[in-house]
Amino acid sequence: MLTLEGVQVNFGGVQALKSASFSVAEGESIGLVGPNGAGKTTLFNVISGVVRPTAGRLDFRGTSLLKLPEWKRARLGIGRSFQIPRPFGHCTVRENLLVAQRFGAGKKDPKRIDEILDILNLRDKADRDATTELALTEHKALEVGKALATEPSLLLLDEVLAGLETSSKRAFMERLAAVRDRYRLAMVIIEHDIATIAALCPRVLVLNFGQIIADGSPDAVFRDPEVIRSYTGETTLAEAS
């Protein structure tokens, strides 16, 4: 459903993505890992339209995304969350979901909103101010909820589990798995916790210095010497340049 070919992003003299190429199939779950600064969030920004690539090809279900603004990509079925939750100011949890549904999915369906609130365990917070009255787990759940309300077929989750305690993380993972199965979504998840990735995703991509250095099953990828080297910091200057 999603194909990236030679995607490159330059920020002035800094090359955030060198030449990213991969594809995502319908219903597939992929873990995207890599050290800090590897270009993971930039990759999400490129797919969702927040950042325009300097070069490369980007197709979603046969449509080139290159000239489409973020809101059109959302309406095509690409949903995303942000690493740092960005609830809509002075709106309740339900209003956050309503905005996403009305504009992203182009409809008003209160039943679906209730369903999302239930599946993300947010029902009792529905009328709370999303900016000031939620705990971190709830903020993270709302990020996922907003993306779900747009009725996506591809969900990009940027470190939705980061900062959560082990017990909360486990519960959140179960919710993500339930979301994926219920809505038959393709998912790409950025996550640093290898165990989490292994549990949720049968396929893992590893990004380092803006390049995909490994693509395969969690077992194979996390045994790859190049991946281990990228995480332990044993990268030569030549590789970095």
Place this chain on the structure above:
Amino acid sequence: MTKTLMNRIVLTAALAIAYVGVPLLLGGNAYVLGLIVAALTIAGVAVAWALLGNLGGMVSFGHAAFFGVGSYTSAVLAMKLGVPVFAAMLLGGVGAAVSSIAMLPALRLRGPYFALAILAYAHIFQILATEMTAVTGGAGGLLSIPRFPTLLGFEFGEKLGGYLIVLTIVVLAAFAYDAIRRSTWGLALKAMHDTEVATRVVGVPSTHLKAAMLVLSAFITGVVGAFNAHFISFLDPDYAFSSGWTVLPIAAAIFGGYRTVWGPVVGALAIYLVDQLLFKPILPHGHQMILGVLLCAMILFSPGGLMPALRRRPVKENRHAHA
């Protein structure tokens, strides 16, 4: 009694006083009625300004441009093409809305940059009005602009007629503001304030919505400007594009509470009428200083403005109700 019902009762009573009480009590007092018309003219621009500021999240210092373009468009159409005055007034709004399209590139800017850009645009329109002598009469302006006609025996060209016209414009503008605020559009606009990119990735065409608010705000301001042109029957560029048409509505909106629908109206009536009826007789030269002090006090003690203060609900605790 629920809050909504209470609000409806208060609004109905206020409208009854405005449409029936004021004409009966003050219909014969041309001076006071003239002051109320001037206050409502400011109120109309203040509502339009607040709509853009509160819903669109844009602080404009250029509403004088829309006011001026609306007044000139209407006056020229009525004088040179013989367009009926009421139709010309609406077309004045259309003219201002069209002029706002030139300002759309400024929507890419945020905060003070947008405010400065729109201020610069306002100056461009003032220069055009001065230089296009053949159409606008240049610096000398336009005299004897057609007044509002007599319809069904009622003289809309008189003070009372003008009062009813501008009152209706202000009421319709406030209803439009309220309707948008309550709609999903209003919700999306509210959501955009703090995190525009987060709204775009869920499908909100944020720039389109902001553009729509700018065009609507310009239309309302243009209609008010057009009304004023036909009410006073005279225009020149310095008057039509005066910074006063920006500053007074902003002061009124902030004083009354620009995050509420009726705050700008209450603010305009309060500051203009109190200034003219109370402060001016006491301090003929410099009465506006007292107004400045009052505005500062309002910002310090009730940053949300007069309306939230009257409701005795601090702004921080009233976030849900704000647009």
